[in-house]
Amino acid sequence: MAKILVADDAAFMRMRLSNLLTEAGHTVLEATNGAEAVEQYRQERPDLVLLDITMPVMDGLAAIEAIRGIDPQARIVVCSSLGQQAIVLKAIQSGARDFIVKPFQPERVLDAVSRVLAG
Numbered sequence: 001m002a003k004i005l006v007a008d009d010a011a012f013m014r015m016r017l018s019n020l021l022t023e024a025g026h027t028v029l030e031a032t033n034g035a036e037a038v039e040q041y042r043q044e045r046p047d048l049v050l051l052d053i054t055m056p057v058m059d060g061l062a063a064i065e066a067i068r069g070i071d072p073q074a075r076i077v078v079c080s081s082l083g084q085q086a087i088v089l090k091a092i093q094s095g096a097r098d099f100i101v102k103p104f105q106p107e108r109v110l111d112a113v114s115r116v117l118a119g
Contacts, residue, residue: 001025002047002117007037007063008079009055013102017050017079020106021113034058038066041074048117050109051096053080053087061087064094075116079104 004026006017011032018028029044031037035058037051049067053060060078067074078091081102088099097119098112 001027002113003027003029003044004113005029005031005037005040005044005046005049007031007034007040007049007055007060008052009033010052013052013079017109020109024110024113026113034060034063034066037063038070041067042070045071048075048077048113050077050079050100050113053078053091061090061094064091064096068095077112077116079109 004021006014006028008014009032014030021028029040029046031040033055051060051063064076076096077098077100078096079100079102091099097116100108100112
């Protein structure tokens with residue numbers, strides 16, 4: 001299975017996503033903000049990043065750009081409560097491969113992860 005980095009400033013959300021992904025057989029790394037996510041990506045080279053948009057230190061949009069600067073082929077899925085069309089569009093234009101709106105359905109997360117890892 002895959003090594004997946006979950007970046008979210010909410011401990012509860014990291015725990016929910018980590019439990020869901022671990023039960024599906026993946027290895028999970030965690031980051032509490034965008035800057036940590038970029039550093040973890042640099043060190044660990046995960047197969048996929050699940051990234052929130054609104055985080056302290058560095059937001060998700062800046063983290064997408066920084067991670068894609070390290071690896072233009074990085075697989076990133078945004079998981080955020082910001083369902084605003086402009087934010088979704090900006091995330092996709094920045095290189096995110098999918099956008100999951102919180103609160104999420106577990107099946108939607110697993111489907112996005114499988115699809116992005118396969119493609």
